[in-house]
Amino acid sequence: MRRLSAAEEDRLRATLEPLDRDAPARWKAGGSELWTDDAQPVKVFLLAPNLVKALEGTVQDPAPTSAGILVGHWERNTFLPSLEGAYELGRRSRAPRVRLKPKGVQLFLYGRDVLSESIASADAGLHSGGLALVANLDGDVVGLARIVAPLGARGRVLEPILDRGWYLREGG
DSSP: OOEEOOEEEEEEEEEEHHHHTHHHHHTTGGGGGEEEEESSSEEEEEEEEHHHHHTSSSSSSSOOOOOOOEEEEEEEEEEEOOHHHHHHHHHSHHHEEEOOHHHHHHHHHTTTOGGGGEEEETTOOHHHHHHHHETHHHHHHHEEEEESSSSTTTSSSEEEEEEHHHIIIIOE
């Protein structure tokens, strides 16, 4: 494992621009660092300062393949946040989000599309074809979705990409 280079961080920043261009800087707040494993697909991890110190102080033979929080991976030239990456993005940034009513959150966590009547509010700057963090009424991020129709339209407006219900349905 190694630190992300400045060029890799710039590329990460550019691909996250629709959500929050400053996400890498916000993830690194408080001394945390972004590292990568160089495996395929290339993964990006967020490491707390004490974990960085521990990794730097050890002989890496064999090198660790994972440490910290997996915030996402590169697929072709696109960075795809992981579920925890989306959660951290929501926790540490002002990324635009859609807040759902309780029943909408429940259905989203079941992997279902979001209908316009399930939306309680949406931040400015969200548009069809873009990505949005999906949150409950308290602002806690529960996943990431693609906006498939204008948020004011009737019917299906969000398509889940990842959601916290995945842990129960498939990942656990």
